[in-house]
Amino acid sequence: MTIFDSIFQTTSSSVDPFLLFMALGVSLILGLALSYVYKYRTLYTREFIITLTLLPSLMTLVIFLVNGSLGTSIAVAGTFSLIRFRSATSGSRELLAIFISMIIGLAAGTGYLLLALITTILILAIWFLLEKGQSKLPLQTRRHLTLSLAQDQNLEKQLQAALEKYCSAIELISVKSGKKSSNLKLAYEVELLSPNDDFNLSQHLLEVLEVSDFKLTTEAKKRKNL
Structure with a gap:
């Protein structure tokens, strides 16, 4: 399997439940990694961290249920509208975290697990390094x-x-x-x-x-x- 292959591309109409649970597991692990990076040098609430951890798995399940139908576009538009409501009272860091969790859910829900793993790890590593590098910058005057x-x-x-x-x-x-x-x-x-x-x-x-x-x-x- 290459990075651009989906695990749900099968010739039969049914899907192996093991593949679904694999996608949910990967999205949950990536959600945990995302919440860990978000907590680094950030004031956060326990409720938001729980939401950030579980949101990729919920997105994965939603996208899986409507995959291959006309409802996919409607579901994607509806879920991404959550970013607008959250960003109305939040900072750019929370908006970034929610956007990444949406991307994880979309990638895992359509079966691109390897793509989700590689891109998420890369983005979180860059985010972590940027946050860590802030401590070396001069203090705000x-x-x-x-x-x-x-x-x-x-x-x-x-x-x-x-x-x-x-x-x-x-x-x-x-x-x-x-x-x-x-x-x-x-x-x-x-x-x-x-x-x-x-x-x-x-x-x-x-x-x-x-x-x-x-x-x-x-x-x-x-x-x-x-």
Whole structure:
């Protein structure tokens, strides 16, 4: 059997149950491998890992039951629509995991077990290596800073000096002021000189400028989400 041969290509109308259970077993093993790679350096829930493990087997059974009929296209379109609903509230990593599980189920359900094994192992190996390589990259230094200052405070120069002391790049995003509020709300995107300067900048804002209301987050790096 070559990589492009299906185990379900038989001359008889019936299919050996052993072949079906073999396809289900392969999809289950690949689902376990997928969930293991997904859990690496990822915040996850137990429910999603269970779903990710069992989804390829369920897809295999669905595709097997409708294989060779007009319902195949409808089933494929329906199952792939799950990606759209899941991606509406999820990140690109979850979308990638669900898409891979769908591909495993499609390949195993149509009998291309060797193709499913080789391609899945290759993709998961690349994914694992990319995730592992992230630890060798420099830490994210871009930050989103929001703070509130009283309008009667003349702290513009002091604030600018503080940001220049700890940041290599400073960009003022917005300035807000309400009619009933005496405070100015400023939003900055800044690039820290060092990933460890979060604490130093926070201490400077609290002690030197006496800013009581501010927020320093890493939201600036999440502008787009697939």
